[in-house]
Amino acid sequence: MASLSVSQWKAGHIGSTGWREHARKELARRLRQALQVSPSDLKRILRNVRLHQEIVLNNVSDEHLEGVRQMLQELGGEVVITSFERPGAWRRT
Known part of the structure; x- marks a missing residue:
């Protein structure tokens, strides 16, 4: 398991509106697979x-970490990943 955080966004990172909408839908699909959250929490994350x-x-x-990271970066996010290898230990990448 890992933790992903995005604290900064690049302005105007994706050119066309069509691609932006596709990236958001793809991110929603990947987040549904990667996270165990309620639909309302997923909507809140996507709104943010x-x-x-x-x-x-x-x-x-872990199996969905790379896909979620890629989509957030495609949308202009500056992604920081904190990986939890075992309880009590963590590694920042």
């Missing part, structure tokens, strides 16, 4: 992404 607000995603499954 759309508004370019700070987000923190805890307990992202």
Whole structure:
């Protein structure tokens, strides 16, 4: 499990509106797979992404971590990953 955080967003990172909408839908699909959260929490996270607000995603499954990171970066996020290898130990990448 890992924690992902985005505290800064690049302005105007993606050119076309069509691509931006596709990236948001793809991010929603990947977040549904990666996180064990309620639909209302997922909507709140996606709203924060759309508004370019700070987000923190805890307990992202390892097999979906890279896909979620890629989509957040495509949307202009500056992503920081904190990886939890075992209880009590963590590594920042």
